[in-house]
Each structure stands twice: as C-alpha cells, then as structure tokens.
Amino acid sequence: MHRLVITPRFYETDAFGHINNTVVAGWFETGRAAVFELFADPDRPAVMPLILARIEVDFVGQIYYGADVEIRTRVGDLGNSSFEVLQEAWQKETLVARGRAVQVHFDHATQRSAPLPDEKRKLLEALR
Amino acid sequence: MHRLVITPRFYETDAFGHINNTVVAGWFETGRAAVFELFADPDRPAVMPLILARIEVDFVGQIYYGADVEIRTRVGDLGNSSFEVLQEAWQKETLVARGRAVQVHFDHATQRSAPLPDEKRKLLEALR
Amino acid sequence: MHRLVITPRFYETDAFGHINNTVVAGWFETGRAAVFELFADPDRPAVMPLILARIEVDFVGQIYYGADVEIRTRVGDLGNSSFEVLQEAWQKETLVARGRAVQVHFDHATQRSAPLPDEKRKLLEALR
Amino acid sequence: MHRLVITPRFYETDAFGHINNTVVAGWFETGRAAVFELFADPDRPAVMPLILARIEVDFVGQIYYGADVEIRTRVGDLGNSSFEVLQEAWQKETLVARGRAVQVHFDHATQRSAPLPDEKRKLLEALR
Numbered sequence: 001m002h003r004l005v006i007t008p009r010f011y012e013t014d015a016f017g018h019i020n021n022t023v024v025a026g027w028f029e030t031g032r033a034a035v036f037e038l039f040a041d042p043d044r045p046a047v048m049p050l051i052l053a054r055i056e057v058d059f060v061g062q063i064y065y066g067a068d069v070e071i072r073t074r075v076g077d078l079g080n081s082s083f084e085v086l087q088e089a090w091q092k093e094t095l096v097a098r099g100r101a102v103q104v105h106f107d108h109a110t111q112r113s114a115p116l117p118d119e120k121r122k123l124l125e126a127l128r
Numbered sequence: 129m130h131r132l133v134i135t136p137r138f139y140e141t142d143a144f145g146h147i148n149n150t151v152v153a154g155w156f157e158t159g160r161a162a163v164f165e166l167f168a169d170p171d172r173p174a175v176m177p178l179i180l181a182r183i184e185v186d187f188v189g190q191i192y193y194g195a196d197v198e199i200r201t202r203v204g205d206l207g208n209s210s211f212e213v214l215q216e217a218w219q220k221e222t223l224v225a226r227g228r229a230v231q232v233h234f235d236h237a238t239q240r241s242a243p244l245p246d247e248k249r250k251l252l253e254a255l256r
Numbered sequence: 257m258h259r260l261v262i263t264p265r266f267y268e269t270d271a272f273g274h275i276n277n278t279v280v281a282g283w284f285e286t287g288r289a290a291v292f293e294l295f296a297d298p299d300r301p302a303v304m305p306l307i308l309a310r311i312e313v314d315f316v317g318q319i320y321y322g323a324d325v326e327i328r329t330r331v332g333d334l335g336n337s338s339f340e341v342l343q344e345a346w347q348k349e350t351l352v353a354r355g356r357a358v359q360v361h362f363d364h365a366t367q368r369s370a371p372l373p374d375e376k377r378k379l380l381e382a383l384r
Numbered sequence: 385m386h387r388l389v390i391t392p393r394f395y396e397t398d399a400f401g402h403i404n405n406t407v408v409a410g411w412f413e414t415g416r417a418a419v420f421e422l423f424a425d426p427d428r429p430a431v432m433p434l435i436l437a438r439i440e441v442d443f444v445g446q447i448y449y450g451a452d453v454e455i456r457t458r459v460g461d462l463g464n465s466s467f468e469v470l471q472e473a474w475q476k477e478t479l480v481a482r483g484r485a486v487q488v489h490f491d492h493a494t495q496r497s498a499p500l501p502d503e504k505r506k507l508l509e510a511l512r
Contacts, residue, residue, distance in 0.1 A: 009410065009414045010271070010413060010420075011270055011410050013271035015269035015271070017174070020157075020266075020267045022157050023267070025149075025153040026395050029149065029150050029395055030394065033394060046143055046144060046145070048144065052187050054186050055153075055184070055185050056183070057182065057183050058181065058182050137285070138286065138289060138398060139285055139286075139398055139406045139407070141399035142397045142399070143399070143449060145399045146399075148394075148395045157266060158266065161266065164266075277409075278409040278410040281405075281406040281409040281439075281441075282406040285406050302401070308443050310440070310441065312440045313409075314438050315437055315438065
C-alpha cells in the first residue's frame with residue numbers, strides 16, 4: 001500500500017464550508033501516481049501506456065480544511081489487460097472517502113488495449 | 129433531460145494533450161446544478177438539503193480542447209430518501225463520458241437522511 | 257474587444273461563500289484564448305509561440321455564484337516582441353476584477369523572444 | 385520567511401507539458417495560509433478579517449511535473465490597514481515564479497478597511 005499526505009488547500013473548499021467533492025477525484029489521481037511510475041518511460045514522459053476507464057468515489061464523511069488527509073492506494077484485481085486501483089482518504093483517523101479506478105494497459109501505436117507483461121504484473125502485485 | 133454546453137478551458141488540459149479526467153467530475157457537478165436548484169432555499173443558500181453519496185464516471189473517449197462538450201443530465205431511479213442522477217458528456221456527436229451520482233436528501237438539523245417530500249419527487253420526475 | 261460569458265461553477269466557490277480569487281486567473285486565461293487563436297498553428301497545436309511573462313489581477317468586488325460573469329479582453333500596448341492584454345470581469349453590471357497580462361512572442365527553436373511579425377501585429381491591433 | 389513544499393500534481397499540468405500558469409496563483413494562496421493563520425478567529429472560521437486586493441505573478445521559468453516546488457512567503461511593506469506579501473516559487477534550486485499580494489485588513493461589520501492593530505502588526509513583522 002502507498003500512503004500520500006495531502007494538506008487541503010483553501011481554494012479546494014466550497015461555499016458549504018468543506019472540501020468540495022470534485023477535489024477528491026484529483027487527490028485520488030495524485031495517489032495513483034505511485035502506480036503510474038511503474039509504467040512511465042523516462043524517455044517518453046508524454047506517452048503513458050495506461051488509460052483510465054472508470055472511477056468510482058464513495059463520499060463517506062465530510063472533509064475539512066485545516067487537517068491533513070492521508071490517501072491510501074493499493075492495487076486490487078489484475079485482469080488480462082487491465083487492473084483495479086483501490087483507494088481510501090482518511091482525515092483525523094476517520095475514513096472520509098473510498099475510491100476505485102479501472103486502468104487499462106494501452107498500446108498507443110495500435111490504439112488497442114494490450115496484455116499486462118509479467119514484469120509489470122509483478123510490480124503491481126507488490127502494491128496490493 | 130437538462131443540457132449544458134461547456135467550452136473546455138486550456139487549464140483543464142493535461143500533459144497528455146487532452147482534457148484531464150478529473151475535470152469531468154467538475155463538469156458533471158456543474159450539470160447537476162439543474163437538480164440542486166430544485167432543492168435550494170433562496171433564504172439559506174449555504175444549507176442545501178442534499179448530500180453527494182457516490183459518483184461513478186466511465187471515460188469512453190478522449191476529450192479534446194477546442195470543441196464544445198454537451199453535458200446531458202437526467203434523474204434516474206428515485207428511492208425513499210435518495211435518487212440517482214445519470215449524466216453523459218458528448219463532444220462532436222461522440223459520447224465521451226458517462227456518469228452516475230447518488231444524492232441523498234438530508235436534514236441538517238437532525239443530521240440524518242430524510243424522505244423525499246412528494247413536491248420534490250414531482251420536480252425530480254420531470255427531469256427523468 | 258472580445259467578450260466571453262462565464263457561468264460560475266459551484267466548485268469554484270470557497271468557504272467564504274464567494275468565488276475563490278484564484279479562479280479568476282483561470283477565467284482570464286480562458287478570455288485570452290481569443291489572443292492565442294491568432295498565434296496558433298493548426299499543424300502544431302502543442303507549440304504556441306507565446307509565453308506568459310506576468311499577470312496582475314485587481315479584485316475590485318466580490319464575485320458570487322448564481323449570476324453570469326462577462327470577461328472582456330483587449331490588447332493593450334504592443335512592444336517589439338511582447339504585448340499587454342487588458343481584461344475586466346463584470347457581474348450584474350458591476351466591475352468585479354481587472355487583469356493585465358504580459359505575453360512574450362517566443363521562438364521555441366532558439367529558446368528566445370522573437371520580434372512580433374507585422375502580420376500578427378495587425379491581428380493584435382484589431383483586438384485593441 | 386515561511387517555506388511550504390508542494391509536489392506538483394498531474395492534473396496541474398497542461399497540454400504544453402508543464403505546470404499551467406494559473407495553478408501558481410493557487411499555490412501562492414496556499415503559501416499565504418501562514419499569514420491567514422495570524423488573523424483567523426477559531427470561533428468564526430468563515431469570517432476572516434482580510435480581503436485580497438491584488439495579486440501579481442512573474443513567471444520566470446518553466447515549472448515541471450516530477451520535482452518538488454518550494455513556496456517561500458514573507459511579509460513586505462506594512463501600511464495603515466493593508467500589507468504586502470512577497471512570494472517566490474523555487475524548483476531544483478531555480479527561481480521559477482515570483483508573486484506579490486496586497487491584503488487589506490477588513491471589518492466585515494462595517495464593510496470597511498480597518499487599521500491593523502499593533503498585536504497583528506507584530507505578528508506580521510515576525511514574518512518579514
């Protein structure tokens with residue numbers, strides 16, 4: 001599991017006085033950087049062989065400005081050419097949001113999904 | 129069904145050259161304003177009796193800078209105290225994203241979910 | 257002068273109940289798209305020969321959620337290789353923010369500023 | 385001087401491949417939290433007696449995804465009812481942006497600017 005600490009920013013609040021819900025999608029993307037790094041090609045940073053197919057977020061509790069949030073990220077089920085990323089946001093020892101993302105391994109040359117190579121599969125297993 | 133036209137903004141792109149995925153969560157929130165208006169109390173704008181419980185987004189195609197996007201929003205299933213909002217994003221006659229949100233009718237005084245009154249139920253039915 | 261209508265989005269508010277100040281920098285960038293278009297090379301969209309050197313924003317009045325904002329954009333002084341963009345944000349017939357941006361004409365091949373060609377100068381003059 | 389470390393987020397990049405300029409306005413607001421804390425009333429978090437009157441940002445160099453940015457914030461000139469905040473963004477030992485903000489001490493009850501009390505003046509002096 002990967003842990004990332006986020007300090008909420010004032011501009012991330014909304015008129016209801018809490019962190020706006022849509023901000024959490026951005027925080028979870030930021031947590032998934034730990035997964036993206038496994039696939040990044042340092043010679044071609046703009047060509048990541050991953051596509052985001054789906055996100056789900058459950059908003060479990062209010063998120064407040066003024067206290068850090070921990071984003072916990074781990075890999076879930078591995079398919080042939082896709083995998084699941086499971087995430088949680090915790091603030092003051094309370095679970096405040098839960099997320100699930102489906103990432104597809106993608107070959108930009110053929111514009112098709114591509115089987116996950118064993119080497120990447122092992123790296124993903126280590127993040128479960 | 130409610131239709132909202134969004135002109136993508138340059139700062140909404142990312143280094144992959146398209147609109148960043150996390151931006152779509154914000155566009156869908158903006159489309160749901162048509163639903164929020166049914167519940168807003170003009171005398172107490174900061175106290176909206178709705179809570180967002182869950183969002184799902186399926187990213188069906190790339191979204192490009194330089195062409196308008198239409199956000200289509202309609203109400204789906206109505207429960208006792210919650211309801212579903214179903215959304216789509218279309219660009220150049222192509223479906224690029226699909227969303228689902230679960231909104232809970234909430235009583236801030238008791239801090240509990242509250243049954244949807246018939247009056248609101250009728251307004252929601254009109255948006256199906 | 258170019259006019260762009262922006263409908264404030266809920267996630268652009270902050271806990272003070274108004275539109276967050278930092279959002280205005282994004283709206284003004286969006287208004288400057290009218291200038292960027294004059295320089296865009298359709299064959300190389302990711303290589304814009306302009307660099308933003310400086311922005312200034314004066315926050316003149318509160319900006320509220322629930323009413324459209326008009327962004328007015330015009331070109332100001334033209335230098336040898338740079339130019340000024342002057343902007344205003346109006347809501348309900350009230351000036352709410354004023355902006356100034358300095359854009360530098362830039363040659364990515366030599367990594368240096370480059371004189372504004374007469375052809376671009378004429379296009380900019382038309383936006384004054 | 386106050387120092388804040390920001391790890392750039394992927395959604396903060398734009399199609400030019402760098403961090404979008406408008407993001408810097410948000411990072412500088414986040415750095416100014418060190419100043420806001422001096423004025424916050426824990427009993428009334430939504431009523432901060434400060435108004436942002438003006439921001440200026442000079443974009444000195446490209447800001448890249450993949451390396452931390454340090455935001456340095458200090459108080460500049462103190463006026464009767466307003467003060468200057470001077471900021472810098474550094475990435476890999478290079479100055480990449482410089483900012484200046486003018487904050488006005490504001491009395492929400494009378495809706496007017498108000499002289500800076502000596503107690504606040506001392507706290508601000510300590511951040512110069």
